[in-house]
Amino acid sequence: MSSAPDVTIRRALLSDEAAVMSLGDVYSGRDYLFALYSDLVQDPDTYPVVAVVNNVVVGFYLTEPFDGGVTVIKRAGRVAESYRGRGVFHLMEAELERHTAHERSQVMYEAVARTDKVDHLIDRFLSKGYRPVYRKGIMNKLLKPSNYGRQGNNTHLTLDLKEMSRQDLSLMFHAENDEPRLFPQKRLFNFYLGYRLMDENIPSILCKGGGAFYSATKNDVRTDGCEPYHKPNGNVQSQNGSSHIRTIDNRSSSADSNMKAKINDVKRIAMVTFYRFLPTRTGYLYFLDVYATPEAVTSRDYLQSHLQRHLFTARRHFPKTNGILCVAHDLHIPKDLISSSLAQLGICEDLEGQEDFQVLYEKNDIKR
Numbered sequence: 001m002s003s004a005p006d007v008t009i010r011r012a013l014l015s016d017e018a019a020v021m022s023l024g025d026v027y028s029g030r031d032y033l034f035a036l037y038s039d040l041v042q043d044p045d046t047y048p049v050v051a052v053v054n055n056v057v058v059g060f061y062l063t064e065p066f067d068g069g070v071t072v073i074k075r076a077g078r079v080a081e082s083y084r085g086r087g088v089f090h091l092m093e094a095e096l097e098r099h100t101a102h103e104r105s106q107v108m109y110e111a112v113a114r115t116d117k118v119d120h121l122i123d124r125f126l127s128k129g130y131r132p133v134y135r136k137g138i139m140n141k142l143l144k145p146s147n148y149g150r151q152g153n154n155t156h157l158t159l160d161l162k163e164m165s166r167q168d169l170s171l172m173f174h175a176e177n178d179e180p181r182l183f184p185q186k187r188l189f190n191f192y193l194g195y196r197l198m199d200e201n202i203p204s205i206l207c208k209g210g211g212a213f214y215s216a217t218k219n220d221v222r223t224d225g226c227e228p229y230h231k232p233n234g235n236v237q238s239q240n241g242s243s244h245i246r247t248i249d250n251r252s253s254s255a256d257s258n259m260k261a262k263i264n265d266v267k268r269i270a271m272v273t274f275y276r277f278l279p280t281r282t283g284y285l286y287f288l289d290v291y292a293t294p295e296a297v298t299s300r301d302y303l304q305s306h307l308q309r310h311l312f313t314a315r316r317h318f319p320k321t322n323g324i325l326c327v328a329h330d331l332h333i334p335k336d337l338i339s340s341s342l343a344q345l346g347i348c349e350d351l352e353g354q355e356d357f358q359v360l361y362e363k364n365d366i367k368r
Protein backbone atom coordinates (compact mmCIF):
# COMPACT_ATOMS: atom_id res chain seq x y z
CA MET A 1 0.00 0.00 0.00
CA SER A 2 1.42 3.45 -0.97
CA SER A 3 1.33 6.17 1.66
CA ALA A 4 -2.03 7.87 2.28
CA PRO A 5 -2.39 11.01 0.14
CA ASP A 6 -3.44 14.35 1.62
CA VAL A 7 -7.17 13.91 1.26
CA THR A 8 -10.04 16.27 2.04
CA ILE A 9 -13.52 14.83 2.45
CA ARG A 10 -16.38 17.26 1.83
CA ARG A 11 -20.02 17.26 0.80
CA ALA A 12 -20.43 16.52 -2.92
CA LEU A 13 -21.89 19.32 -5.02
CA LEU A 14 -23.81 19.36 -8.26
CA SER A 15 -20.78 21.04 -9.80
CA ASP A 16 -18.70 17.91 -8.99
CA GLU A 17 -20.80 15.83 -11.35
CA ALA A 18 -18.35 15.75 -14.28
CA ALA A 19 -15.44 14.94 -11.96
CA VAL A 20 -17.35 12.12 -10.24
CA MET A 21 -18.49 10.73 -13.59
CA SER A 22 -14.90 10.76 -14.82
CA LEU A 23 -14.17 8.06 -12.19
CA GLY A 24 -15.92 5.78 -14.66
CA ASP A 25 -18.58 3.06 -14.56
CA VAL A 26 -17.61 0.97 -11.54
CA TYR A 27 -20.37 -1.65 -11.84
CA SER A 28 -19.61 -3.27 -15.21
CA GLY A 29 -22.16 -1.33 -17.24
CA ARG A 30 -24.68 -1.18 -14.40
CA ASP A 31 -23.59 2.05 -12.81
CA TYR A 32 -26.78 3.88 -11.85
CA LEU A 33 -24.97 7.00 -10.65
CA PHE A 34 -24.94 8.51 -14.15
CA ALA A 35 -28.72 8.66 -14.06
CA LEU A 36 -29.15 9.55 -10.41
CA TYR A 37 -26.25 11.85 -9.53
CA SER A 38 -28.09 15.17 -9.70
CA ASP A 39 -31.18 13.86 -7.85
CA LEU A 40 -29.11 12.19 -5.15
CA VAL A 41 -26.81 15.15 -4.60
CA GLN A 42 -29.64 17.67 -4.47
CA ASP A 43 -31.84 15.58 -2.20
CA PRO A 44 -31.70 17.29 1.22
CA ASP A 45 -32.03 13.87 2.92
CA THR A 46 -28.94 12.27 1.38
CA TYR A 47 -25.35 12.85 2.48
CA PRO A 48 -23.01 12.52 -0.51
CA VAL A 49 -19.28 13.08 -0.07
CA VAL A 50 -16.30 13.42 -2.38
CA ALA A 51 -12.65 12.78 -1.59
CA VAL A 52 -10.41 15.51 -3.00
CA VAL A 53 -6.63 15.44 -3.50
CA ASN A 54 -4.93 18.58 -4.84
CA ASN A 55 -8.30 19.94 -5.98
CA VAL A 56 -9.03 16.76 -7.91
CA VAL A 57 -12.01 14.56 -7.02
CA VAL A 58 -10.75 11.01 -6.45
CA GLY A 59 -13.66 9.40 -4.64
CA PHE A 60 -17.40 9.47 -4.00
CA TYR A 61 -19.67 7.78 -1.44
CA LEU A 62 -23.15 8.42 -0.13
CA THR A 63 -25.67 7.70 2.59
CA GLU A 64 -29.37 7.72 1.86
CA PRO A 65 -32.16 7.35 4.42
CA PHE A 66 -35.10 4.93 4.13
CA ASP A 67 -37.81 3.52 6.33
CA GLY A 68 -39.01 6.97 7.29
CA GLY A 69 -35.48 7.93 8.38
CA VAL A 70 -34.74 5.06 10.79
CA THR A 71 -32.36 3.35 8.34
CA VAL A 72 -29.53 4.77 6.25
CA ILE A 73 -27.83 2.82 3.53
CA LYS A 74 -24.34 3.48 2.20
CA ARG A 75 -24.03 3.11 -1.55
CA ALA A 76 -22.42 4.13 -4.86
CA GLY A 77 -18.92 4.18 -3.29
CA ARG A 78 -15.94 4.48 -5.61
CA VAL A 79 -12.31 5.59 -5.69
CA ALA A 80 -10.21 6.54 -8.74
CA GLU A 81 -8.17 3.51 -9.77
CA SER A 82 -4.85 5.27 -9.25
CA TYR A 83 -5.80 6.10 -5.64
CA ARG A 84 -7.12 2.71 -4.57
CA GLY A 85 -5.55 0.80 -1.70
CA ARG A 86 -4.41 4.00 0.04
CA GLY A 87 -7.19 4.49 2.58
CA VAL A 88 -9.37 6.94 0.60
CA PHE A 89 -12.48 4.75 0.91
CA HIS A 90 -11.88 4.41 4.65
CA LEU A 91 -11.83 8.18 5.05
CA MET A 92 -15.13 8.63 3.19
CA GLU A 93 -16.69 5.75 5.11
CA ALA A 94 -15.60 7.29 8.42
CA GLU A 95 -17.12 10.64 7.45
CA LEU A 96 -20.44 9.02 6.49
CA GLU A 97 -20.50 7.12 9.78
CA ARG A 98 -19.66 10.28 11.75
CA HIS A 99 -22.49 12.13 9.97
CA THR A 100 -25.00 9.36 10.67
CA ALA A 101 -24.01 9.18 14.34
CA HIS A 102 -24.00 12.92 14.99
CA GLU A 103 -26.39 14.49 12.50
CA ARG A 104 -29.11 11.88 12.19
CA SER A 105 -30.34 11.23 15.68
CA GLN A 106 -33.40 9.25 14.50
CA VAL A 107 -31.30 6.60 12.68
CA MET A 108 -31.48 3.16 14.31
CA TYR A 109 -30.01 1.01 11.53
CA GLU A 110 -27.13 1.32 9.10
CA ALA A 111 -27.29 -0.86 6.01
CA VAL A 112 -24.94 -1.81 3.22
CA ALA A 113 -25.28 -4.32 0.37
CA ARG A 114 -22.61 -6.56 -1.09
CA THR A 115 -22.43 -9.22 -3.79
CA ASP A 116 -20.54 -12.54 -3.86
CA LYS A 117 -17.73 -10.69 -5.68
CA VAL A 118 -16.53 -9.57 -2.26
CA ASP A 119 -17.06 -12.79 -0.29
CA HIS A 120 -13.55 -12.27 1.07
CA LEU A 121 -14.84 -9.21 2.99
CA ILE A 122 -17.40 -11.07 5.10
CA ASP A 123 -15.23 -10.87 8.22
CA ARG A 124 -14.79 -7.13 7.69
CA PHE A 125 -18.57 -6.62 7.63
CA LEU A 126 -19.06 -8.78 10.71
CA SER A 127 -16.23 -7.08 12.62
CA LYS A 128 -17.85 -3.72 11.95
CA GLY A 129 -21.03 -4.95 13.63
CA TYR A 130 -23.06 -5.70 10.49
CA ARG A 131 -25.16 -8.85 10.33
CA PRO A 132 -26.59 -10.35 7.14
CA VAL A 133 -30.36 -9.89 7.00
CA TYR A 134 -31.32 -10.91 3.48
CA ARG A 135 -29.60 -12.88 0.74
CA LYS A 136 -31.03 -13.01 -2.76
CA GLY A 137 -30.06 -14.55 -6.07
CA ILE A 138 -29.25 -12.15 -8.89
CA MET A 139 -28.67 -12.49 -12.62
CA ASN A 140 -27.91 -10.04 -15.38
CA LYS A 141 -29.00 -10.56 -18.99
CA LEU A 142 -28.40 -8.47 -22.06
CA LEU A 143 -31.47 -6.91 -23.64
CA LYS A 144 -31.20 -6.26 -27.35
CA PRO A 145 -33.82 -4.79 -29.67
CA SER A 146 -33.02 -7.58 -32.13
CA ASN A 147 -34.57 -10.07 -29.64
CA TYR A 148 -37.85 -8.24 -29.28
CA GLY A 149 -39.53 -10.26 -32.04
CA ARG A 150 -39.63 -13.34 -29.75
CA GLN A 151 -41.58 -11.61 -27.03
CA GLY A 152 -44.98 -11.25 -28.65
CA ASN A 153 -47.06 -8.39 -27.51
CA ASN A 154 -48.70 -7.60 -24.28
CA THR A 155 -52.12 -8.88 -25.28
CA HIS A 156 -50.96 -12.50 -25.29
CA LEU A 157 -50.35 -12.74 -21.57
CA THR A 158 -51.75 -15.91 -20.02
CA LEU A 159 -52.50 -14.31 -16.64
CA ASP A 160 -54.31 -11.15 -15.70
CA LEU A 161 -51.60 -8.78 -14.46
CA LYS A 162 -52.34 -5.50 -12.77
CA GLU A 163 -50.20 -2.49 -12.14
CA MET A 164 -49.87 -1.87 -8.43
CA SER A 165 -51.20 1.39 -7.02
CA ARG A 166 -49.83 3.05 -3.90
CA GLN A 167 -52.93 1.97 -2.03
CA ASP A 168 -52.48 -1.66 -3.15
CA LEU A 169 -48.88 -1.63 -2.02
CA SER A 170 -49.76 -0.11 1.31
CA LEU A 171 -52.42 -2.77 1.90
CA MET A 172 -49.97 -5.43 0.81
CA PHE A 173 -47.29 -4.17 3.21
CA HIS A 174 -49.78 -4.24 6.09
CA ALA A 175 -50.96 -7.76 5.22
CA GLU A 176 -47.37 -9.00 4.84
CA ASN A 177 -46.26 -7.46 8.11
CA ASP A 178 -49.03 -9.47 9.83
CA GLU A 179 -48.42 -12.69 7.94
CA PRO A 180 -45.57 -12.85 5.40
CA ARG A 181 -46.44 -14.82 2.28
CA LEU A 182 -44.43 -13.08 -0.42
CA PHE A 183 -41.76 -11.19 1.52
CA PRO A 184 -40.26 -13.84 3.84
CA GLN A 185 -37.87 -11.37 5.46
CA LYS A 186 -40.52 -8.64 5.60
CA ARG A 187 -38.23 -6.66 3.32
CA LEU A 188 -37.84 -5.65 -0.27
CA PHE A 189 -34.28 -5.88 -1.49
CA ASN A 190 -33.15 -5.03 -4.96
CA PHE A 191 -31.22 -2.34 -6.73
CA TYR A 192 -28.77 -2.64 -3.78
CA LEU A 193 -31.42 -1.11 -1.52
CA GLY A 194 -33.31 -2.76 1.30
CA TYR A 195 -36.73 -1.50 2.36
CA ARG A 196 -38.80 -2.43 5.37
CA LEU A 197 -42.47 -2.86 4.50
CA MET A 198 -43.35 0.70 5.49
CA ASP A 199 -45.67 3.18 3.81
CA GLU A 200 -42.91 5.80 3.96
CA ASN A 201 -40.93 3.80 1.37
CA ILE A 202 -43.72 3.62 -1.19
CA PRO A 203 -42.85 6.88 -3.04
CA SER A 204 -39.30 5.54 -3.59
CA ILE A 205 -40.65 2.27 -4.99
CA LEU A 206 -43.60 3.38 -7.11
CA CYS A 207 -41.92 6.35 -8.70
CA LYS A 208 -40.88 7.82 -12.04
CA GLY A 209 -39.39 4.86 -13.90
CA GLY A 210 -40.40 2.45 -11.14
CA GLY A 211 -43.47 0.36 -10.38
CA ALA A 212 -44.85 -3.12 -9.81
CA PHE A 213 -47.15 -5.67 -11.41
CA TYR A 214 -49.08 -8.31 -9.54
CA SER A 215 -51.16 -11.35 -10.30
CA ALA A 216 -53.62 -13.13 -8.05
CA THR A 217 -53.60 -16.81 -7.25
CA LYS A 218 -55.28 -19.05 -9.81
CA ASN A 219 -56.33 -21.44 -7.05
CA ASP A 220 -59.64 -20.21 -5.73
CA VAL A 221 -60.34 -22.88 -3.12
CA ARG A 222 -60.61 -21.24 0.28
CA THR A 223 -59.76 -23.23 3.39
CA ASP A 224 -60.64 -20.52 5.87
CA GLY A 225 -64.42 -20.70 5.51
CA CYS A 226 -64.49 -17.25 3.89
CA GLU A 227 -66.45 -16.38 0.80
CA PRO A 228 -64.81 -16.99 -2.53
CA TYR A 229 -62.63 -14.23 -3.83
CA HIS A 230 -64.66 -11.27 -5.08
CA LYS A 231 -63.00 -9.06 -7.58
CA PRO A 232 -63.57 -5.38 -6.74
CA ASN A 233 -65.71 -4.99 -9.87
CA GLY A 234 -68.23 -7.46 -8.52
CA ASN A 235 -67.08 -10.45 -10.55
CA VAL A 236 -66.64 -13.73 -8.75
CA GLN A 237 -63.65 -15.79 -9.69
CA SER A 238 -64.75 -19.41 -9.98
CA GLN A 239 -62.62 -22.40 -9.06
CA ASN A 240 -61.51 -23.06 -12.59
CA GLY A 241 -60.23 -19.53 -12.90
CA SER A 242 -63.03 -18.23 -15.15
CA SER A 243 -65.29 -15.48 -13.88
CA HIS A 244 -68.98 -14.74 -14.04
CA ILE A 245 -70.87 -11.56 -13.20
CA ARG A 246 -72.82 -11.68 -9.98
CA THR A 247 -75.57 -9.30 -8.97
CA ILE A 248 -74.03 -6.45 -7.04
CA ASP A 249 -75.75 -5.79 -3.75
CA ASN A 250 -76.08 -2.03 -3.17
CA ARG A 251 -74.56 -2.34 0.27
CA SER A 252 -71.49 -4.09 -1.12
CA SER A 253 -70.66 -1.00 -3.15
CA SER A 254 -70.04 0.96 0.06
CA ALA A 255 -66.52 2.19 0.77
CA ASP A 256 -66.19 -0.43 3.51
CA SER A 257 -66.86 -3.44 1.38
CA ASN A 258 -64.75 -2.00 -1.37
CA MET A 259 -61.86 -1.81 1.06
CA LYS A 260 -62.53 -5.37 2.27
CA ALA A 261 -62.45 -6.52 -1.32
CA LYS A 262 -59.15 -4.73 -1.86
CA ILE A 263 -57.66 -6.30 1.27
CA ASN A 264 -58.88 -9.69 0.07
CA ASP A 265 -57.38 -8.90 -3.29
CA VAL A 266 -53.90 -8.24 -1.95
CA LYS A 267 -54.02 -11.33 0.27
CA ARG A 268 -54.49 -13.39 -2.86
CA ILE A 269 -51.49 -12.06 -4.72
CA ALA A 270 -49.34 -14.97 -5.85
CA MET A 271 -46.60 -13.02 -7.58
CA VAL A 272 -45.46 -9.43 -7.46
CA THR A 273 -42.62 -8.06 -9.55
CA PHE A 274 -41.08 -4.64 -9.00
CA TYR A 275 -39.20 -2.73 -11.66
CA ARG A 276 -37.07 0.34 -11.94
CA PHE A 277 -35.46 1.48 -15.16
CA LEU A 278 -32.70 4.01 -15.67
CA PRO A 279 -30.75 5.27 -18.64
CA THR A 280 -26.99 4.68 -18.54
CA ARG A 281 -24.18 6.08 -20.64
CA THR A 282 -24.34 3.17 -23.04
CA GLY A 283 -27.98 2.10 -22.86
CA TYR A 284 -30.27 1.37 -19.95
CA LEU A 285 -30.72 -0.72 -16.85
CA TYR A 286 -33.92 -2.55 -16.04
CA PHE A 287 -34.00 -3.77 -12.45
CA LEU A 288 -36.54 -6.50 -11.80
CA ASP A 289 -37.32 -7.91 -8.38
CA VAL A 290 -39.48 -11.04 -8.14
CA TYR A 291 -41.51 -12.24 -5.12
CA ALA A 292 -43.78 -15.27 -5.29
CA THR A 293 -45.71 -17.78 -3.24
CA PRO A 294 -44.63 -21.43 -3.57
CA GLU A 295 -47.73 -22.02 -5.72
CA ALA A 296 -46.64 -19.38 -8.22
CA VAL A 297 -43.21 -20.98 -8.49
CA THR A 298 -44.62 -24.37 -9.44
CA SER A 299 -46.56 -22.91 -12.36
CA ARG A 300 -44.53 -21.35 -15.17
CA ASP A 301 -47.50 -19.14 -16.19
CA TYR A 302 -46.87 -16.58 -13.49
CA LEU A 303 -43.24 -15.92 -14.25
CA GLN A 304 -43.80 -16.08 -17.98
CA SER A 305 -46.58 -13.50 -17.85
CA HIS A 306 -44.66 -11.18 -15.54
CA LEU A 307 -41.46 -11.38 -17.57
CA GLN A 308 -43.34 -10.74 -20.76
CA ARG A 309 -44.95 -7.67 -19.25
CA HIS A 310 -41.60 -6.32 -18.09
CA LEU A 311 -39.96 -6.89 -21.45
CA PHE A 312 -42.88 -5.09 -23.03
CA THR A 313 -42.34 -2.18 -20.61
CA ALA A 314 -38.60 -2.09 -21.33
CA ARG A 315 -39.23 -2.20 -25.05
CA ARG A 316 -41.81 0.61 -24.84
CA HIS A 317 -39.36 2.91 -23.07
CA PHE A 318 -36.16 1.87 -24.87
CA PRO A 319 -37.22 0.59 -28.29
CA LYS A 320 -33.86 0.98 -29.99
CA THR A 321 -31.31 0.75 -27.21
CA ASN A 322 -29.33 -2.12 -25.71
CA GLY A 323 -29.95 -2.65 -22.04
CA ILE A 324 -29.12 -4.85 -19.07
CA LEU A 325 -31.84 -6.73 -17.21
CA CYS A 326 -30.82 -7.13 -13.55
CA VAL A 327 -33.05 -9.72 -11.89
CA ALA A 328 -33.16 -10.27 -8.13
CA HIS A 329 -35.09 -13.22 -6.74
CA ASP A 330 -35.73 -15.02 -3.51
CA LEU A 331 -33.76 -18.21 -3.23
CA HIS A 332 -36.93 -20.36 -3.37
CA ILE A 333 -37.47 -19.13 -6.94
CA PRO A 334 -35.00 -21.27 -8.92
CA LYS A 335 -32.50 -19.41 -11.06
CA ASP A 336 -33.08 -22.02 -13.79
CA LEU A 337 -36.78 -21.24 -13.91
CA ILE A 338 -36.03 -17.54 -14.47
CA SER A 339 -33.29 -18.27 -16.99
CA SER A 340 -35.38 -20.72 -19.02
CA SER A 341 -38.43 -18.44 -18.95
CA LEU A 342 -36.29 -15.57 -20.21
CA ALA A 343 -34.76 -17.82 -22.87
CA GLN A 344 -38.26 -18.61 -24.16
CA LEU A 345 -38.69 -14.87 -24.65
CA GLY A 346 -35.41 -14.60 -26.53
CA ILE A 347 -33.32 -13.27 -23.63
CA CYS A 348 -30.39 -15.67 -23.31
CA GLU A 349 -27.16 -13.74 -23.19
CA ASP A 350 -25.54 -13.27 -19.78
CA LEU A 351 -23.62 -10.17 -18.79
CA GLU A 352 -19.99 -11.25 -18.54
CA GLY A 353 -18.43 -11.64 -15.10
CA GLN A 354 -21.71 -11.26 -13.29
CA GLU A 355 -22.48 -12.01 -9.66
CA ASP A 356 -24.72 -14.80 -8.33
CA PHE A 357 -26.15 -13.24 -5.20
CA GLN A 358 -26.41 -10.07 -3.16
CA VAL A 359 -26.62 -9.75 0.61
CA LEU A 360 -28.13 -6.96 2.64
CA TYR A 361 -26.24 -6.25 5.86
CA GLU A 362 -27.47 -4.15 8.71
CA LYS A 363 -26.23 -2.99 12.11
CA ASN A 364 -28.04 -1.27 14.92
CA ASP A 365 -25.22 -0.23 17.23
CA ILE A 366 -24.81 3.31 15.96
CA LYS A 367 -21.94 4.80 17.98
CA ARG A 368 -23.05 8.31 18.97
Ligand SMILES: CC(C)(COP(=O)(O)OP(=O)(O)OC[C@H]1O[C@@H](n2cnc3c(N)ncnc32)[C@H](O)[C@@H]1OP(=O)(O)O)[C@@H](O)C(=O)NCCC(=O)NCCS
Pocket: 026, 074, 075, 076, 077, 078, 079, 080, 083, 084, 085, 086, 087, 088, 089, 090, 091, 114, 118, 121, 124
Ligand atom coordinates in the same frame (compact mmCIF):
# COMPACT_ATOMS: atom_id res chain seq x y z
C1 LIG B 1 -14.09 -0.58 -3.12
C2 LIG B 1 -13.21 0.68 -3.30
C3 LIG B 1 -14.12 1.90 -3.15
C4 LIG B 1 -12.14 0.67 -2.25
O1 LIG B 1 -11.45 1.90 -2.34
P1 LIG B 1 -9.96 2.10 -1.69
O2 LIG B 1 -9.69 3.56 -1.57
O3 LIG B 1 -9.02 1.26 -2.45
O4 LIG B 1 -10.18 1.53 -0.25
P2 LIG B 1 -9.18 1.68 0.99
O5 LIG B 1 -7.76 1.84 0.55
O6 LIG B 1 -9.72 2.72 1.91
O7 LIG B 1 -9.30 0.29 1.66
C5 LIG B 1 -9.93 -0.74 1.03
C6 LIG B 1 -11.00 -1.07 1.96
O8 LIG B 1 -12.21 -1.14 1.23
C7 LIG B 1 -12.87 -2.29 1.63
N1 LIG B 1 -13.79 -2.67 0.57
C8 LIG B 1 -13.46 -3.11 -0.64
N2 LIG B 1 -14.59 -3.38 -1.33
C9 LIG B 1 -15.63 -3.08 -0.53
C10 LIG B 1 -17.03 -3.15 -0.66
N3 LIG B 1 -17.62 -3.58 -1.79
N4 LIG B 1 -17.79 -2.76 0.37
C11 LIG B 1 -17.24 -2.32 1.49
N5 LIG B 1 -15.91 -2.23 1.70
C12 LIG B 1 -15.12 -2.61 0.68
C13 LIG B 1 -11.74 -3.26 1.91
O9 LIG B 1 -12.14 -4.28 2.77
C14 LIG B 1 -10.73 -2.40 2.61
O10 LIG B 1 -11.05 -2.25 3.96
P3 LIG B 1 -10.10 -2.89 5.12
O11 LIG B 1 -8.74 -2.28 4.93
O12 LIG B 1 -10.77 -2.46 6.39
O13 LIG B 1 -10.15 -4.34 4.88
C15 LIG B 1 -12.54 0.71 -4.71
O14 LIG B 1 -11.86 -0.48 -4.91
C16 LIG B 1 -13.52 0.92 -5.86
O15 LIG B 1 -13.78 2.05 -6.26
N6 LIG B 1 -14.07 -0.20 -6.39
C17 LIG B 1 -15.08 -0.12 -7.46
C18 LIG B 1 -16.45 0.28 -6.88
C19 LIG B 1 -16.93 -0.66 -5.80
O16 LIG B 1 -16.75 -1.86 -5.86
N7 LIG B 1 -17.58 -0.09 -4.78
C20 LIG B 1 -18.08 -0.89 -3.68
C21 LIG B 1 -18.39 -0.04 -2.49
S1 LIG B 1 -20.04 0.61 -2.66
